[in-house]
Amino acid sequence: MSFKKISFAFIGVIVASLLVFSFCKPHNNGEGDIDKNQKAILKNIRRILSLRHFQPKEFNDQYSEKVFDNYLERIDPYKRYLTQSDYDQMIKNRTKMDDDIENLNTTFYNASIDTLQTRIKYIQDHFSSLLDTPFDFNKQDHFILDEEQYSYPKNTQELLAKWKEILKYSTLGEISSIMEEQEKKKEKNDSTYTQKSFTEIEKEAREKVKEDYQDFFRRFLQRDKKDWFSSYVNSYTELFDPHTTYFSPKSKEDFDFGISGKLEGIGAMIQDVKGYPTIKEIVIGSPSWKQGDLEAGDKILKVAQKGKEPVSVVGMKLDDAIRLIRGKKGTTVLLTVEKEDGSNKEIPIVRDIIEYDASYAKSAIIVDDHNTKYGLINLPEFYFNPNDPSDRNAATDFEKELLALKSENIKGIIIDLRNNGGGSLATVVDIVGMFIEKGPVVQVKTQAGNERVLRDVDSSIDWDGPVVVLVNEFSASASEILAAALQDYDRAVIIGSKQTFGKGTVQSFYPVNVFGNTDDLGAIKLTIQKFYRINGGSTQLEGVSSDIVLPNKFLYTDVGERDYDNALGFDKIDPARYEKWDQKIKMKKIKEKSAERIKESPNFKLLDDNAKWFDELKDRKSISLNFEEYQKSKKEQEAKAEHFDSIFKNYKNGLEIESPDYEKVLVKNDSVLAEKRKVWHENIVQDIQLEEAVHVLQDLNE
Structure with a gap:
């Protein structure tokens, strides 16, 4: 499956017409230089994929069909723009996508974008007339959410009907919002409040929807063929695996900012x-x-x-x-x-x-009800500067925080890797080395089957006390390496989701002009290796299983690498030679005590109920367009959401949170940092999972 989210902002309709667009011939708008670069990109991408990907594929008709389907999914995922006649013309190229990249033929690509833009322009020209008359919200209509039920409109008349339904849904949502705002003003005795009839509110809602979609279509049509080309190229690349991605020069610049902060x-x-x-x-x-x-x-x-x-x-x-x-x-x-x-x-x-310091490691001192201190290090990602290896990185910053906490006589460390999507493999090796004597940290295997062990070669240990690692379903890649290594060494207790994301592959960037082109053609993030735990297992698909599972929002929802259609498979290799930590964790006892606390906790029970409700919501197939039914359903959902929100709004874990000593000095002279830490500390005292992490540290110290 693909992680698509229903977006009801990307919609609109058209007046009834029997006009049918044929599949457009590509326009020639003096784009010779662009086309030249496109051909160079296709040529080099194909060579890089064939020569350097961990698991190369054959470029044949079967591959071509999947590329075609993937491309159509990218340009019209909800079948709201193209008609069946457009699709019937395009599908003639379904077994030729492999030939196109081989022959550097961009005719189909250019024609497909011309057709898409022509359709969008047509919708833009006509959708507003569908908002000129009131909708009937007394009918028993439904807006379909189940993507399995989506199909291309047979003609423009059906296309208009589909967009009219979408606009009706958008208007219904706007009516509800206006009514809510009216009610709030009335309750507050706001001087701007005026009583409005449903007819007046419905008209106001249609005008707002019309304004929103006019702006949406303007922005949509700003995308030219150069902008769409990345989607086309990635229709090829992501068939190799979900993490092999082409980046235009602009998107590569944005990626570098994200990874370096x-x-x-x-x-x-x-x-x-x-x-x-x-x-x-x-x-x-x-x-x-x-x-x-x-x-x-x-x-x-x-x-x-x-x-x-x-x-x-x-x-x-x-x-x-x-x-x-x-x-x-x-x-x-x-x-x-x-x-x-x-x-x-x-x-x-x-x-x-x-x-962007939200990406950087930060720490706090946690004081429990026995006045015992514990250290918390939050690591949002394994950052590094790809353009300057001497710049700060996750490992150097982590060690700084760890040593600062150690100097304050803490009795245990919590490493928070929740929502950490990964980053630099080298920084993981360095961080694991802070908790073990020298030894293997992770194993990697290349396309050729060669295996290599990445080791910590420094025998010094920064912290030899108890460790808990907090993870969730979005702890991925490098996060999984760290959690797996500490688990294999029996060096830490892993607590959180049933399993982590399950990304066990290694990527590297290659400039697309690697074969000698002078222009900047962007870069490809290419899967070149798989990594394995030191026990020989892989985190690919399976992730890292927590020693202690804590209820959370996604407990009953499938999230992770295993939900991608083109993910590489799970396998094993021989274990590396390593010695486990000599201070053995009494895991059975730790699990039993934690299970008892979770069972007795009303807040964890609420979290479990919330997870079940969330799982039910994602399986909804449709939403009523009848006003009364829509409002009833919405109020029920809001009431339930408010019920579960009380977990976070009203809950306090009773822990005392403070900055480490070195940071207290900084906070006194930096009001910005002081405010950021205040917000973070307030979040910590509302974190029920973190509270259980502290309890586990207490058990480890017994």
Whole structure:
């Protein structure tokens, strides 16, 4: 299966018409250079996949059919844009996708995007008329959520009917929102409250939906063939495995920021609002924040580099506008903005390095009701700077936090890897080495079948006391290596979800121009190895099973690598030679005591009930478009959600949380850091899973 989310914002309808679009011939818009680069990308991607992927595939008709299906799924996942006649024309290429990449033929790609854009333009031109008259919300209509029931409309008349249903659903949601807002104003005796009839509210909702979709179609049609090309290429790559992905030059730049947590720019979050790049949020401590004039809500009209003419960014693709604003540290960008009062202002901002410190390791001291101290290290990802190996990374930061906690006489360490999707393999080896004497950490196997053991070669140990590792279904890849190694050494108790994500593969980036092209063609993240536990098992598909399973939202929901259609399989290799930790954990006793606490906890019971309810929700096949039934169902769900939210809103675990001593000094002189730590500490005291982690540490100390 694919992890698709139903999105009811991406929709609209058209007036009745019998006009049928044929599969369009590709337009020639002077895109010769783009086409040249596209051919170079296809040529090199095919060579890299064939030569360097861990498990190469044969480019044949069977592969071609899967690529075709994957591509159609990418450009029209809910069958809302293309008609059956479009599909009937496109399917003629279903067994030719392998030939196209072999012969560097982009005719089908260009024609398919021309057809898609023609359809979208047609919908854009006609959808608003479907919102001119009121919808009948007394009918027993339903909006289909089950993707298995989706089919291409036979003609434009059916296409219009499908979009009318979608617009009706969107309007119904907007009516409900307006009514809720009205009710809140009435309860607060708001002076702006005025009684509105259902007819008035329904009309207001249709106008809002019309406005939203006009903006959606504008942004949708800004994507040109160069933008869609990554989707086309990845229709080929992800058939090899889910993690083999082509990145355009722009998307590779964004990926590097994500993995390093650093970016050169002004430090503002920007969104597209009706064609205007608009400030959503100023990053605290950033150049924009320090300069002081840029505010949330400001519309950026022009961008100028120092000494150059300004460039209008109104109507520009947001991605392109953002790249005009980004730039090297120390350089100045001049923004012309429209303030919310309508006035214009020029704002010069000197760019700097923006650190997204939410990605970085952080620690806290936990004090229990016996005044015993424990250390918590939260590690959101195994970050590193791919462009500067000497820069900070997860291992160096983790060790700094670990040693700081150790100096305060803690009695145990909790490593929180929940939602950590992985990162640098090298940093994992370094971190595991902080808890063991030298020895193997992980095994890797190459395409050729060669096996290699990655080892900690430093015999020093930073921490020899009790360790608990917190994981969930989204702890993946490098997180699983760390959890598995500490589990195999009997060095830690793993607690959390039934199993982790199950990604047991290693990727590396290759520039697409690796074979000699001069242009920047982007990069491919390629699966080149599988990794294995030191006990010989793989985390691929199976993940790491927790020693102690804690209820959470996804307890009864299938989440992980095993749910991807093209995931590589599970296998085993011979175990590495290693010696387990000599201070053996009394695991049976630890499990029994934890199981008893979980059984007796009303809050864990609520979490379990919440997980069952969540599992039921995801299996819904449709939603009623009858107003009364919709409102009834919505209120029932909101009441149940509020019931479960009380777990988090009202729960306090009774733990005392404080910063380590070194950070207390920093917090006194840094109001931004102080506020961030305050929020984090408040979250910790509402964390029931973390409370159980502390109880396990207490048991380990007995």
